Amino acid sequence: MWFKLVERLGLSYCNANELHSIIDNLPGHPPFQCQAVHIGNKKLQFHFRDILHCICVLYGDPEFARDLVFAPKRHYVDREQTQQVYSEMYTGDWWWSIQVHNTSSFRFPY
Secondary structure, eight states, X not given: OXXXXXXXXXXXXXXXXXXXXXXXXXXXXXXXXXXXXXXTTEEEEEEEOOHHHHHHHHHHOGGGTTTOOOSOOOEESSTTOOSEEOOSGGGSHHXXXXXXXXXXXXXXXX
């Protein structure tokens, strides 16, 4: 009965040990780090990941290739293109101005 259920579900593992083996062999992702910050008399804990490591993981994973965007886009709700839709960073005016309009005069502020 158990075997039939596993087959019907289309799982790539048959038991917990096989599942753990699959998980152990997944590519590594950046570990979370924790840092305490004192503000006034309060101690706050911030959990974060190294952004450069995250970028390397995202750009290095072929599964994400179709979802990465390298150029700005403009989306409109009407044919006259008077009502722009902002949904992602690459649809924003800042990205458009940096990559399309001001490409020769842009300088990083840092």
